Amino acid sequence: MNLGELVSALNDFAAVSLAESWDNVGLLVEPSPPHTVNTLFLTNDLTEEVMEEAVQKKADLILSYHPPIFTPLKRVTWKTWKERLVVRALEHRIGIYSPHTAYDAVPHGVNNWLTKGLGACTSVPLHPSTAPNYPTEGTHRVEFCADTAQHLETVLSKIKDIQEIFYLTTLPVRVEGEEQTRVSLNCSQKALLEVVALLSQNSLLYHKTEILLLQKPLLPHTGMGRLCTLSKPASLSDIIERIKSHLKLPHIRLALGTGKTLDSPVKKAALCAGSGSSVLKGTEADLYLTGEMSHHDVLDAVANGISVILCEHSNTERGFLSELCDMLAIHLQNKINIIVSEKDRDPLQVA
Numbered sequence: 001m002n003l004g005e006l007v008s009a010l011n012d013f014a015a016v017s018l019a020e021s022w023d024n025v026g027l028l029v030e031p032s033p034p035h036t037v038n039t040l041f042l043t044n045d046l047t048e049e050v051m052e053e054a055v056q057k058k059a060d061l062i063l064s065y066h067p068p069i070f071t072p073l074k075r076v077t078w079k080t081w082k083e084r085l086v087v088r089a090l091e092h093r094i095g096i097y098s099p100h101t102a103y104d105a106v107p108h109g110v111n112n113w114l115t116k117g118l119g120a121c122t123s124v125p126l127h128p129s130t131a132p133n134y135p136t137e138g139t140h141r142v143e144f145c146a147d148t149a150q151h152l153e154t155v156l157s158k159i160k161d162i163q164e165i166f167y168l169t170t171l172p173v174r175v176e177g178e179e180q181t182r183v184s185l186n187c188s189q190k191a192l193l194e195v196v197a198l199l200s201q202n203s204l205l206y207h208k209t210e211i212l213l214l215q216k217p218l219l220p221h222t223g224m225g226r227l228c229t230l231s232k233p234a235s236l237s238d239i240i241e242r243i244k245s246h247l248k249l250p251h252i253r254l255a256l257g258t259g260k261t262l263d264s265p266v267k268k269a270a271l272c273a274g275s276g277s278s279v280l281k282g283t284e285a286d287l288y289l290t291g292e293m294s295h296h297d298v299l300d301a302v303a304n305g306i307s308v309i310l311c312e313h314s315n316t317e318r319g320f321l322s323e324l325c326d327m328l329a330i331h332l333q334n335k336i337n338i339i340v341s342e343k344d345r346d347p348l349q350v351a
Helices: 003-013 048-056 081-091 101-105 110-118 149-160 189-199 203-207 236-247 295-303 320-331
Strands: 026-029 039-043 061-064 095-098 121-130 140-146 165-175 178-187 210-213 218-235 253-255 265-275 287-292 307-310 337-340
Touching (some): 003 061, 003 095, 003 320, 026 081, 039 048, 048 081, 081 095, 101 110, 101 265, 110 121, 110 218, 110 236, 110 265, 110 287, 110 320, 140 149, 140 189, 140 203, 149 165, 149 178, 149 189, 178 189, 218 236, 236 287, 236 307, 253 295
Parallel strands (some): 039 061, 039 337, 061 095, 287 307
Antiparallel strands (some): 026 095, 121 218, 140 178, 140 210, 165 178, 253 307
């Protein structure tokens, strides 16, 4: 499979448009074409040790969940480890692709995999994703009626001079037995202020004006984080054992919510793979599950009676790779060899 076809297929598996605006996703390093991909190499973190493994295993494309290039590189030398990753990749004609938060958002992604550690439950995104495209342009729709054709032409002429006006239409209507013209337009937030200012100069037009907010539709089961409702409440101690088993961890970190014990029941759990403070904050639940949170966010949760389980950042993500390997094999119709890194691991350990 050529690189272009594979990248297109990966984008179909999880649209990069679902990634957070601050993220850096998609194809990050591209060898000169033509480039054929026979082996796809999966890793959570692309470290130098993992890069050497990819070279040894003759990978043609590395799918690194975390983007190894995040902040812009001003140069590509042998001086820093991230620059060396790019050098090694290009020397060995290995592409690098990163999905990151696009995989967090999709229904078949990292966060849904993490919910399996809680046991049987139903889940909804904490921050639902919206459709990347919408049939109409603009953020607002403005509609008003006018019964004087000559005056209307003057107003329409001035509206057309405003920038970021979209889809301006007129339609004859009958209002309370009178023939009138209904005007409908889409516009940006900035243009809306100018349109309202123009219409406010005529009290009759302004009185009949309706302003609608155009919102992109929500995508079902898609978005950041998950709020999980357990099919049957379980004690916090049982939940801890389930999570440790699912993530294959000998230990986790626990902060008990005020007034809670290990026997306290857990009915609702909010989770977010990786660093979940900003996603989980303010959510009502019995438990927060994530990789890492700031000290003060943990204190806030505990004060609100919410227990917190921290498993270290990448421990809440890496286990997804084996499931991803199987899903991609089906998605790519077994056309290429897919392998999971054996060197990729969490950098933290208990000493």
